[in-house]
Amino acid sequence: MSGWTRHDGLAVALPLDNVDTDQLIPAQFMSVPRSQGYGPYLLHGLRHRSDGTPIAEFPLNRHPQASVLVAGRNFGCGSSREGAVYALVDQGIRTVVAPSFGDIFFANAINNGLLPARVDAEVVEELMAELGSEAVMASVDLMAGTILIAGREIELELEAEKGAKLINGWDDIDLTRSHAQTIASFRSSHFQRAPWVRPANA
Amino acid sequence: MMSARATLFDKVWDRHVVVAGTNGLALIWVDRHFVHEGSHHAFAKLAARGLKVAEPELTFGVVDHYAPTQGPLSTASEDIQRMVRTVKENTRAHGVECFDLDDPRQGIVHVIGPEQGLTLPGLTINCGDSHTSTHGAFGAIAFGIGATDVAHVLATQTIWQSKPKRMRITIDGKLGPGVGAKDMALSWIAELGADAAQGHAVEYAGSAVRDLTMEGRMTLCNLSIEGGARCGMVAPDETTFAYLRDRPRAPKGEALSHAIEEWLRLASDDDAVFDRDVVLDGAEIAPTVTWGTSPEEALPVTASVPDPERLPEHKRFRAREALDYMGLVPGRPISGTPVDQVFIGSCTNGRIEDLRSAAAVLSGRKAKVPGIVSPGSRSVKLQAEQEGLDRIFTAAGLQWVTSGCSMCVGMNGDTVGAGQRCASTTNRNFKGRQGPGARTHLMSPVMVAAAAVTGEITDVRPFLEGRS
Numbered sequence: 289m290s291g292w293t294r295h296d297g298l299a300v301a302l303p304l305d306n307v308d309t310d311q312l313i314p315a316q317f318m319s320v321p322r323s324q325g326y327g328p329y330l331l332h333g334l335r336h337r338s339d340g341t342p343i344a345e346f347p348l349n350r351h352p353q354a355s356v357l358v359a360g361r362n363f364g365c366g367s368s369r370e371g372a373v374y375a376l377v378d379q380g381i382r383t384v385v386a387p388s389f390g391d392i393f394f395a396n397a398i399n400n401g402l403l404p405a406r407v408d409a410e411v412v413e414e415l416m417a418e419l420g421s422e423a424v425m426a427s428v429d430l431m432a433g434t435i436l437i438a439g440r441e442i443e444l445e446l447e448a449e450k451g452a453k454l455i456n457g458w459d460d461i462d463l464t465r466s467h468a469q470t471i472a473s474f475r476s477s478h479f480q481r482a483p484w485v486r487p488a489n490a
Numbered sequence: 491m492m493s494a495r496a497t498l499f500d501k502v503w504d505r506h507v508v509v510a511g512t513n514g515l516a517l518i519w520v521d522r523h524f525v526h527e528g529s530h531h532a533f534a535k536l537a538a539r540g541l542k543v544a545e546p547e548l549t550f551g552v553v554d555h556y557a558p559t560q561g562p563l564s565t566a567s568e569d570i571q572r573m574v575r576t577v578k579e580n581t582r583a584h585g586v587e588c589f590d591l592d593d594p595r596q597g598i599v600h601v602i603g604p605e606q607g608l609t610l611p612g613l614t615i616n617c618g619d620s621h622t623s624t625h626g627a628f629g630a631i632a633f634g635i636g637a638t639d640v641a642h643v644l645a646t647q648t649i650w651q652s653k654p655k656r657m658r659i660t661i662d663g664k665l666g667p668g669v670g671a672k673d674m675a676l677s678w679i680a681e682l683g684a685d686a687a688q689g690h691a692v693e694y695a696g697s698a699v700r701d702l703t704m705e706g707r708m709t710l711c712n713l714s715i716e717g718g719a720r721c722g723m724v725a726p727d728e729t730t731f732a733y734l735r736d737r738p739r740a741p742k743g744e745a746l747s748h749a750i751e752e753w754l755r756l757a758s759d760d761d762a763v764f765d766r767d768v769v770l771d772g773a774e775i776a777p778t779v780t781w782g783t784s785p786e787e788a789l790p791v792t793a794s795v796p797d798p799e800r801l802p803e804h805k806r807f808r809a810r811e812a813l814d815y816m817g818l819v820p821g822r823p824i825s826g827t828p829v830d831q832v833f834i835g836s837c838t839n840g841r842i843e844d845l846r847s848a849a850a851v852l853s854g855r856k857a858k859v860p861g862i863v864s865p866g867s868r869s870v871k872l873q874a875e876q877e878g879l880d881r882i883f884t885a886a887g888l889q890w891v892t893s894g895c896s897m898c899v900g901m902n903g904d905t906v907g908a909g910q911r912c913a914s915t916t917n918r919n920f921k922g923r924q925g926p927g928a929r930t931h932l933m934s935p936v937m938v939a940a941a942a943v944t945g946e947i948t949d950v951r952p953f954l955e956g957r958s
Contacts, residue, residue, distance in 0.1 A: 305808050306684055306784045310920040315901050319556075319573050322531060333922045338908055360808075362685035365718065365784075366920060368620045370531060370636035388685050391654075391720050392620055396636035413804075447513050447652070460638075461539070464646045467509050467517060471648060474508040474519055482505075484741040484749035485521050487547065487608055 289401050291457030292430065295382045297355030299426035299437050300347040301419040305360035307331075309393060312364065312372035326371055327378035348379070351423040356437070358415050359386045364393025364404070373400045383428050385435065385442075387412050398450050401457060403428060405435060406445055415440070430455050497656045497758040498725050499691040502631045506614045514653040521630075522608055523549045523643050524599045524617035525581065527556045527573040532618065532640035533580040543584035545647040550608065551581035551588030552599045555901045557894030559864050563591055570902060584644075597867020597893045600624035600837035604708065605869055607737025611726035611753040616643050621837050621917060622721075623714040627707035628734075629726035629756050631691070634715065654689055654720040655765035658758075660696035663772035668951040670847070671706035672839060672915070672934035674698065675713035676778040676788040678770060684786035687719035690766065693758060694724050698772030704733040705843045712838045713917055716785040725757040777950055780919045780932040781824055782812035787919070789824060791937065791949045797821045815921055816929050817909070827947040829931070830910040832861030832888070832938050833924075836898040839915035840866025844935040845874050848915075849882040850957050851939035851950060857887040858945030861938075862904065864896040888942065900925045913941035 317329040335346050342349050357376075363386040364372060373396045376384065382402065387409035389397070397404040405428075407415075418424070418438045427436040430451055433444040444451075452458070464471075479486060496504070509517035523545075525532070536543070543549055556573040558566045563574060574591065581588040589596045595606060600621050603609040611629035615622060618640040625632035635649065643649050661674055679686070692714050694707070702710065707724045714722025724730075731750050734740045741749050776790035787809075789796075797820035798809040813820060818827065834840075834848050845865060863883045865871040871893055874880055880890045897904040898916035900923070906912045908927025915938050916923075919930040931947060940950035 303807065304811075305804075306786075308784070308918075308920045310918065310923050314922055314926065315899050316926075318528065318901065319530075319569050322534070333926060338927060362683075362688075362718065365684055366620065366715075366918060368618055368622075368634035368636050369528065370638060373636070388688055390685075390718065391688060392634055392636060392715075395639065399636065399638035447515075449511065449513060449515055460642050460650055461541075461645050464517065464642065464648060464650070471508055471517075471519075471646065475647075478505075478519060482612070482749075482752065484610065484745055484752075485613060487522075487739040488741060489739075 289457045289459065291455050292401065293455055294430065295355065295428045297382065297426060298351060298353055298423040299356035299358055299419065300351045300354040300423050301416040302347055302357050302359040303416050306362045306365055307359055308366035309364060309369050309372040310366055313369060313375045318369060318371050322374055325378045326374040327380070330375035330379045347421065350421065353380070354423055355380050355382045356426040356428065357381055357384045358412060358419060359384060361387040361409060363389050365390040368392045370396045373397050373402055377402055383435070385412065385415070398453055401454060403454060407442055411442060495759050495761050495763055497762045497764065498629060498693050498723055498756055499631065499656050501756050502612055502614070502629070503653060505612070508648055516651060516653060517648050518614055518651050520616050520643050520647050520649055521548060521613040522603070522615045524552060524603060525549065525577065525640065526552050526554050526599055526619065527577045528618050529580065529640055530573070530576050531637035532644060535638070535641035536644055541645045543586060543644050546585040548647060549586045549644065551577055551586050552602065553577060553589065553591050553596060554598045555895045555899060557591060558902055559891035559894050559896045559904055566903065594868050597870065598837045598840060598895055600712065601840060601866035601870065604628065604704070605737070605867055607734060607740030610734065610740060611730060612756055616649060620715045621712050623719065624708050624712040624837060626711040626714065626721050626723040627704060628730055629723055629753065631721055631723070633721040654691045656693065657687055657690035657766040658693045658695055658764040658768070660769045661694070661698040661772045662696040662769070663698055665698055665772045665775060668777050668936055668954050669775050670934050671702055671709035673775050673778040674772065675710050676780065676785065676932065677775045679713065679717040679785050680778070680788040682717060682768065684716060684784050685718040687714065687717045690719055692719040692722045694722060699724060700727070703843060704729060705841045708841070709838055713785070716917060726753045777934065777937050779824055779937060779947055781816065781818060782809065783815055783919055783921045785919060785932065787812055788932070791825050791947065794823050795820055825947055825949055828911070828945060829859055829913045829941050829947060831859050831906065831912050832857070832942045833897040833912055833914040833916065834861070834935055834938055835864030835866065835896050836916040837866065838917040839935050840864060840870065842870050842873050844915065845870065845879050848935040848939040849879040851936050851953050852886040852942065853882050855886055855943045857942035859942060861888045861942055862891055862897055863888050864891050865893050867893050886942065897924055899923065906930070913938045913947065
């Protein structure tokens with residue numbers, strides 16, 4: 289995963305609360321290997337009629353080039369399926385602005401270079417009103433910790449470690465393997481202190 | 491020694507910190523890691539880096555999400571066969587034990603972990619599945635993770651986590667007849683919201699929680715994620731220890747006695763401080779059923795479908811959308827809504843007590859609508875058959891199938907058709923969860939049984955009179 293510091297793109301509003309992972313990536317697409325791309329499956333049920341034809345007025349169909357989503361509370365609630373993040377990323381989404389996110393989705397987003405930006409509910413509501421059904425230029429600056437949408441500057445509340453991961457495109461496995469000695473000594477004292485933590489043999 | 495004023499969560503967390511970082515971020519040791527078919531992304535990441543599974547003895551494979559329930563794997567689609575094959579090949583290549591379809595211990599990961607005694611108090615448990623919160627019923631820290639973190643745990647047996655805040659939900663009082671753990675869970679989520687516990691580890695306390703069996707506690711903790719919690723926990727007690735005795739992979743004899751001594755010290759200190767404290771009255775909880783497309787959209791079965799125009803403005807749009815999708819009329823009683831089919835099973839309500847309670851309602855009665863009963867594991871299936879429960883279900887006209895995630899998530903082909911309404915013991919009423927266009931009403935096993943009998947959403951309580 290490559291890091292990023294600044295992103296300029298079009299923002300659209302998705303004025304829905306509780307956009308869950310099963311809507312972001314419906315189960316029937318989850319056996320697809322990532323290499324095939326998950327973009328076409330993003331919000332599949334919301335973007336299409338039951339006969340499979342696209343709904344022209346749906347925000348992402350109207351503005352397929354949008355890369356910043358402004359959505360309602362509890363975005364990404366539900367399942368741990370990382371495919372929900374793959375679908376957003378493969379569609380070209382770099383930032384989701386919402387009042388709150390599902391915990392697991394939030395972690396998965398950071399792990400895949402997608403910024404989940406927590407913004408006050410009142411501000412999100414105002415943004416949605418300003419955006420309406422239009423796409424508006426937005427600018428995300430991870431170094432400065434700001435998002436500029438529709439002439440409004442919003443301060444990003446993001447823990448330093450998470451910002452650093454996005455900026456550097458870090459993969460935790462490398463970081464963790466540098467602690468290999470500490471892990472090995474924890475393991476042996478953990479097993480010694482509490483032998484019952486190891487499963488009994490079958 | 492632990493400092494006083496520590497919560498159950500703090501105590502288990504502190505014993506697993508390998509590296510303490512800044513801002514509460516810590517590298518945590520993982521005692522158990524379960525992988526199901528969805529782990530193909532994570533194993534692909536491992537392969538791309540040429541890494542091996544760090545601790546095969548602490549890693550367990552399971553076939554559940556794609557497990558066919560109505561025939562042999564060979565008759566399933568090529569896609570399903572490939573998903574099942576892949577988890578078998580990946581676990582075999584890394585020397586990881588796999589509870590495969592031909593294994594008598596097979597079942598849903600959150601049913602078989604406890605059943606096999608792999609789930610214990612005081613452990614940290616991960617799985618690439620949000621309902622991993624189930625295992626917290628034993629006093630373990632258990633939570634779901636995405637594929638990148640699954641790869642990380644496979645490679646290092648550790649995970650980076652920000653320490654969540656602590657929240658306590660106390661439910662005192664005595665539950666009424668026909669009311670159980672499912673109703674407790676749906677009612678707190680309805681009251682507080684589907685994101686109420688975001689960023690929090692929830693501890694369930696109070697007499698109504700203490701009175702629950704282990705299976706009830708698992709149902710309660712299972713649904714923690716539907717209230718947004720990172721995990722749910724119940725302090726281990728005699729009920730926990732009795733459940734664990736003689737489980738295949740749990741400690742035995744003296745080792746168990748030593749472990750129990752430690753586990754008894756895990757309970758939150760009397761003066762422990764929680765970031766949030768909520769108290770509910772168990773006696774006030776009614777059989778609960780969802781009307782919308784989020785688990786927070788739930789109400790007592792005696793109530794009416796909400797009228798969006800009477801809701802606060804910020805809830806109106808979503809409520810209209812949900813009612814439209816669900817095909818419900820605002821203001822009408824939820825009871826009496828006709829259903830097309832029923833489903834009993836899943837990691838939420840697929841255990842033996844769930845099946846017994848549903849069978850108690852169905853015994854000697856006929857179902858007016860078709861439905862599937864899928865036991866949560868092969869062991870549950872066997873036990874249910876020994877008790878004759880399968881014959882009660884089939885005599886009522888329901889289908890008795892084998893174990894897996896089945897119609898909860900629809901990955902194995904067990905789906906609800908578009909526009910069809912299903913009374914379901916599962917955990918998510920999300921749009922399309924049980925199949926594209928499917929309409930799901932979440933409720934307890936006894937409530938689903940009552941819906942089967944009348945063909946509509948029904949208050950189960952009159953059906954329980956004179957029955958255990």
